[in-house]
Amino acid sequence: MLEFKNQIVHGAIFDMDGTMFDTERLRFQTLQQASRELIGVEFSESYLMQCLGLSARSAEQLAKERYGQDVPYAEIRQRADVLELEHVRHHGVPIKKGLLQVLERLRKAGLKMAVATSSRRAIAEEYLINANVYKFFDVLVCGDEIKQGKPHPEIFISAAEKINLSPAQCLMFEDSENGLRSAYDAGGMTVLFKDIKIPNESMLAQAQYYYETVEDFLMELNQFVPVLDMPELNTAFPQTLNQLTVGIHGFGAIGGGYLAQVLSHWDGYTRPRKIIASTRNPLYQSSVNAFGTYCIRYGQNSFDQRIENMSVIDAHDLEQMQNMYIESSLVAVCVPEEALVSEAEVIAQGLYARYLAYEQQDQPLTVLIILNKIGAKQRVMQQILNSLRMITDGQTAQKIMDQHYFCDTVVNRMVSKLSDQKLYRQLRIKYNMFKQYQLDEDLSVVDLDDATALNAEQEHQAGLYIEDLRRNFQPSHILQSMDLILFNAETDMPIYVENNSPLLAKMRQMILVDDIANIQLIKNRLWNGVHAMMAWYASLRGHQTIGVAMSDHTVRKFMHQALAQVKHGLCYQIPKHASDLERLAQSFSESCANAYQDPCARVGREPLRKLEYNERVMGSLATLLKYSLAYDVILKGAVLGYVYALEQGECGQQELLMHLQIQLRHMALEPQLYEALYDEMSQFINQIIAGKLSLQKFMQLDLQRALS
DSSP states (O other), X not given: OEEETTEEEOEEEEOXXXXXXXXXXXXXXXXXXXXXXXXXXXXXXXXXXHHTTOOHHHHHHHXXXXXXXXXXXXXXXXXXXXXXXXXXXXXXXXXXXXXXXXXXXXXXXXXXXXXXXXXXXXXXXXXXXXXXXXXXXXXXXXXXGOSSOTTXXXXXXXXXXXXXXXXXXXEEEEOSHHHHHHHHHHTOEEEEEOOSSOXXXXXHHHOSEEESSHHHHHHHHTTTSOOOOOOOTTOOOOSOBOSOXXXXXXXXXXXXIIIHHHXXXXXSSOBOSEEEEEESOHHHHHHHHXXXXXXXXXXXXXXXXXXXXXXXXXXXXXXXXXXXXXXXXXXXXXXXXXXXXXXXXXXXXXXXXXXXXXXXXXXXXXXXXXXXXXXXXXXXXXXXXXXXXXXXXXXXXXXXXXXXXXXXXXXXXXXXXXXXXXXXXXXXXXXXXXXXXHHOOOOOOOOOOOOSSOOHHHHXXXXXXXXHHHHHOOTTSGGGGOOOEEEEEOOOOOEEEESOOGGGTTXXXXXXXSOHHHHXXXXXXXXXXXXXXXXXXXXXXXXXXXXXXXXXXXXXXXXXXXXXXXXXXXXXXXXXXXXXXXXXXXXXXXXXXXXXXXXXXXXXXXXXXXXXXXXXXHHHHHHHHHTTOOOHHHHHHHHHXXXXXXXXXXXXXXHHHHHHHHHHHHTTOOHHHHHHHHHHHHHHHHHHHHTSSOHHHHHHXXXXXXXX
């Protein structure tokens, strides 16, 4: 049951041609070709327009009035059917955009559904099956099964009876004048879609609801169907594929290990028919494309989630990248900050190609900026605009930027990708399993190390494995259960997205917010900052991964203390987000406890960048100082970061102390506090590096009292 505009709806009855499928134009072409072949005269546009919605008998009678009593209408129609079927079998049924989303929503609302079409059953069934929408309908009532065709109401009355409803309980969807009159006289709730014929006053008077397109109806229907809750991890992706293509610019840990999963859930009713992702890793590209699928592993739940309908393209191939931007309705840009300038040039090329492909008409694209940095959207947009100005004039560049939706985001989930060596090991083991299955003989197993890069022989062998597996891949084959694991991920489901595009309103895993900068600040300080400080401490204590480090009670204690201090400062800075702070802090703690595949070296990389005055660690320190709150744990975290930078050889000692001095000056502290902080921090750094102060003793110091 659906409550639509204060009306209770129990059923939906759809006309087929012109309403669900854009076949009326195709039908005109085939009838004209068939009549030209058989009688040497082409059926006129005016005759064909009059036939819209008529049964075969009525159309034949009209043809005899126009073209003579001996016109072989049955033969012409039969020939047109053959031509039309040939076209459909070769090119597919042209589905009206938005139809699949509408059908899925109506079905999940509990409606009974039927088709009422003037076409013969053989044609109707082939079209419905070909378009993969047959599954939505309980019954079909076809033109060769009724006595009186449209505009008589018999067909709609019969369809309502067959689903055990009265016509008044049903939405009846039509596009033609004859079909609409049939539905209106049957007593249904009439919905008119514009097709070839522009509705006249009579049609509009009989239409209870009128929409220019199916998509327009979808937008309104969305207001009356529920937004589905955040899914559980093991919730299945929607089975129905809609007509959308989406892109991921950057098939890395976040792109392939998180965004692909978010996009596969889509709105919970349907999911995109294709996800295109770009990568510069040829092994990832060939592995995924060999089978069109891969898996994300959620170790803490012992769960592998399969991503399907994925196509991975070469990020070096500009034509492929441009096509991704042309075809997609949404593109998630998941690129590292250091690659922003070069990737902005590619994005600009893609947006310009889209502009030209749509004949310079407004075709808005939703662009998700996945950078996890405050002010990321402005930086990305400025870089893209600069790049556009290099390939077109300034006015066109600005027009292109203005027509698209750019949305900042915040990602919570921790994701790590497998090294090439680990992927190679999987390929080797699975290939050996396959050959044993195929040839029933054992193959020797060679131990492989965990280095990242493949040597030339391994690259060659990996290519041979993938090609042989691809050639032998068949449904119900052993290879169906041999998915490759490409990413390890934690279980945080939502992504925060700036509420800046109508496409995102129903997305199942997206939390839409108006003040994304505040969420970015929380993520930057509460997650990224604590994560970095924890990784520095864990690495200095000799731990390899975050999950293993959590078994060390000193690391675990430090993490919880740092989390508490950062959260305390943020409560003063952005008090309206207290509930978000609690939830994200708890989620972070749980993620760390299970992050056995999350290397400390990855989390702790580039410590000097993370120790800049407005960044994740020093930003928290400045906030705590501003509100006169306890800051000793964060101060220790900053010292650990500098010690880690020296140990990693990121800089020399004098350069490091100069960096510290600059960051403290940027905080605009009182001179006395600035001097005290610099003296104490530089002294601790020097003593730890020189071996005069042990890490253990340093962590036990009461810095708050010493500095006060």
